[in-house]
């Protein structure tokens with residue numbers, strides 16, 4: 001067996017024993033939880049920990065989704081924790097937006113700032129005491145220390161390192177302060193941070209996706225800050241403390257955090273806590289392999305929803321371009337994603353997102369929604385509102401927007417439209433407003449125009465099953481043509497299309513007629529005859 005295969009096998013075995021074996025023992029929580037096992041049946045608790053530095057993006061939704069799927073797959077809990085410890089980068093409204101989006105996407109958290117839960121608060125800025133106490137514990141154990149280095153000293157050492165061609169890193173100078181020196185500086189009110197002592201040596205940990213890892217973080221960086229001068233924790237401390245106190249069993253997060261994990265493992269050790277199981281998700285990239293930037297503002301979830309995309313289409317496209325499932329195919333529902341998911345199937349390959357395929361994913365999910373009678377009713381209301389907004393005064397009184405009419409339009413256009421917004425485009429304006437009769441164009445086609453229109457009206461009067469299929473309607477139209485006019489069938493279709501929609505192109509005439517319905521078809525054709 002080749003080394004990669006061995007390593008994967010090892011990982012699978014390692015994983016099975018950890019995930020399906022007995023759940024790790026009791027962890028004292030903020031919330032006084034007895035144990036992870038008692039909190040949920042399976043003991044699986046995962047969290048999505050976004051920083052509210054911007055609105056939720058497709059990359060963030062994907063991380064949340066994998067966590068949600070993992071939780072549901074294992075009968076566990078999905079937690080939303082807002083990581084707002086970097087106060088300088090907060091964007092007003094972002095935290096609310098994140099939770100709104102998760103609800104809209106159909107992957108609501110079980111515990112969150114809005115939902116509450118037994119391990120709250122779920123916003124890190126409301127847990128500051130906990131981090132301070134934790135940092136003090138580390139200081140007492142000599143695993144952390146006060147650092148009084150001024151920004152200008154740090155800058156100078158950094159410049160010096162760069163000049164010497166070395167990677168700049170903190171020189172750990174304050175590690176060596178005596179208790180007396182520390183005392184004096186604290187009494188003088190000198191600003192300070194607390195740093196974690198990164199002892200040298202290799203740290204090994206296992207990742208469900210990346211396999212065994214060995215890292216020597218002290219070799220790469222100086223002792224990291226865990227409490228900043230403003231009294232807020234840094235991400236590293238807050239994340240370890242919260243994952244422990246929230247009884248998180250598995251950490252599924254972006255691969256950019258893999259290198260920080262060794263540092264986190266050292267912190268767990270310093271506290272004397274068991275680390276959770278880690279699974280780092282491979283990168284989500286554009287299809288050309290470039291970085292999916294948070295500044296690609298069109299990737300914000302709210303923009304997708306405003307542009308008529310369904311949450312299911314987004315969940316489907318971000319999972320289809322990646323791994324973790326028994327094969328990939330478009331059109332999967334969330335339920336199917338949960339049932340087909342297996343964390344051991346996640347590979348380290350980056351997921352390449354072809355966003356141009358989103359309309360096609362949306363078409364498939366929209367079709368499914370239209371087929372389902374209860375979601376169809378929601379779409380009807382949505383479409384009614386959209387049409388009213390776009391066509392406002394142009395709408396005729398009465399019939400055009402009644403529920404049955406809108407529903408019929410949806411049923412006949414399903415599979416052809418990629419979004420409800422398609423139906424607002426000029427090509428479909430005929431559905432909502434009667435176009436003027438293009439008399440000249442019709443007369444250029446045939447002199448039998450009025451006769452053809454009367455034939456079709458009488459067809460409706462005599463045909464009991466006007467709700468037939470396009471094929472049935474086509475065959476009725478063809479037999480009319482053969483019996484009553486010398487105009488060619490294709491010309492007759494052009495004429496009817498012009499009479500009904502004022503357009504030369506569009507859906508098939510039969511589909512157009514079925515969408516409009518008998519009453520509207522007859523009234524439109526009648527206008528041709530009267531003049």
Ligand code: GLU
Pocket residue numbers: 048049050051083235239252253254257
């Ligand atoms: N706050 C981090 C982020 O914004 C979360 C990382 C983690 O999940 O540990 O990505």
